Amino acid sequence: MLIRRVGLAILLTALVGFSPARAADEGACPRAGTLGVSRTVEIDTTGGPGFGMEHYKAYDFLQDKEVVLTFDDGPQKYTTEAVLKALADECVKATFFSIGKMALGYPEIIREVAKAGHTVGTHTWSHKAIAKLKTFDDGKDEIERGISAVHRAVGGPIAPFFRFPTLVDTPEAVAYLGKRNIAIFSTDIDSMDFKPQSADHLVTSLMQKLDKRGKGILLMHDIHKTTAKALPMLIAQLKAKGYKIVHMTAKSPVTTVAAYDQAIEKEAKGLPQIGAERPVSSIVKTIEGTPPAGEASSSSGGEPEGMPTSPPPEAASSAPATSPLPAFPASPSASSPQPPAPAATPPAAPGKQSSTESGKPEGVISDGEKTTAEEQAILPIASPVATVSSIAGVAPAARVSIAAADTSPIKTVSGAAPGATTAAHAVVASDNTDTLGETHPAQPPKSISEKLKETWRFWFGE
Template structure:
């Protein structure tokens, strides 16, 4: 009888391809000992609120020792992938402000960003400095083509989060983003990681700035090798010094403009329409030798479109509040619009080096004294209620405590994984 049981266990293990303690189970977040996410905030982007104390003073939602990680200009092969691995190793979530051209160039990478649960925002179509463009229509085209392209590449919802190239805004652009209900993000601490330096120097410089300020939104770029090397060391330093990671999410996804969805189609270079992707295993099948893991049944075979975050684990589903249902995306109309010539590849991303001496204010300008000199600061008028709401972790002291009675119930328990089924079978035959 024992022999039969052992034989059955061996057969089950061989058929399923792994034992009870699979690598997927070991990699599930949260994991003990990792930095993790201490708090997740939901941002209501109605009216286009501004964040980042370098330019927008209206909303400071971070408590002492809290950090938001943001990455610009990607995705990029190898570097973005390395950043994703470092974040996953520590169960950390970040926000990626992607360039439209880059997203369409590496759709598989930006989809991995979204699938990993990170927030995806936009950073224009080709990283043109909007303040230097001759007309606002050209700036609007950069904004909207970027939104449509990133959404197209991800293949699912993206956040209405936007960051200006070179961190320089214009009054017209800020007003337009407000009408589109797209939030604007500056920064609290600029890593200046585009400058030649070692990874050790980059981490040391960032930590010195962070220790001085005590908290903040960090600006980095996932297109630089030095940054990719520095991220694991940065996360280790943040953990060692007791800093906590805050993950920003959006209350509702961005709604693309139909004419720009059509305009970027020729740039998609054969990328299938959202929801039209066929699983790789239905197109390519190994008939000799050992099939690769990519031919295993995927979630897309079960009707889920690619590019969407993976379903939560049972532990997360029982502890985290459910997200509000996302509105449907608009259909693509037939009328295309002319597409301007693309700009060169993105360069450095910092107002410290390339911004004009005076930054145009979206609403009003106040003077802030820095090292004895007056510094112009853009101010976005604050709404009566904060657009930021904590949806997991400890709420900010200034946040209202009212609970929305219309919050949806927790989703149903997700289907059991193969390893869980195998474990149950093992326990049935052999016990604990």
């Protein structure tokens, strides 16, 4: 009998010993067995460099078998949420080029995109083809209103990344974005996911294009159900064929224009300013019945660190009780040119943006069209791209500075660096440092003796 009890205790101890490892495997990224992110590149957007070999051939920073996932036209209910889940399941990061109207229509979703660590860029205010507008002032309004709206909806810094609707630019727009230090993104591989097709067909078509080219920036749309359904299968195919994910980030956030920030306020429809939100659980409390899990867990811990103590009464929102996003980047100086506030346009319902200028039915927005204009020349600029994070599965590394004299368009500071690694590419790893440079105290593991004692007390008492 004693032998059986001792054997049972040893077995339970073994199970207790394995449980932390299992919990860690199911916890935050990186996780064993997931595709993850091979490297993260930091892009210096000074001068408005262009990326995507379909239109801008100056900076091809991807190595063989490297892929960048990008999504346009969102956010959208259900589809963007499904895309986020598929990415999170495999610890993959992507870049989202959001439309201003859509972001203000679903601020809670675009904030989840940003909080998940994905890069948020912009895609105009209402997806109008800038090349088809009567004047460039109209095009500038589309660009700037989109930037201010997405920035407002996210409630924090966004990247100075921009993609033209229908992938068609103009010389005036390219020059303007260059002065604003906003990078322009085309694509290497267009998924054509706006066309009616099955998820299986979409994955097969994309993989055929990718296998033929060997690498590339992929263009998809997070507003389409087919894309959301196909993404888990696409990621599985990428992993099976040995492709690696590259995540694009910006060296500095975009700076909005004050006049446009004011112009889109009427479109915000009561969305509270960043920092004014309180968790729903701190405002609405269940006094009869079973409270939701989120309310029950947050009631004992108080408000998240950094949240205000006395926001205005109208500040109640459905924002989840998580740590707040960083503060807004600084507004332009008084010396910066301030465009006049554009005339307000009635906002369309989220997910039902008008696209009559491109001849598509309402609710269908796509970047699949090709331009017939000559490619716009992008002047070489110093060091637009730098790698800043480690390979998935390896301990996150602290960011280090780059030598200013290095003029290569691609700099690797950690991760799987293309080519030889120099002293400027060295990293210092820390087991307790996350990707944002924050440190967390490590929990000392329990010894076998302690686990045995706990198990024995549980089953047999002192």
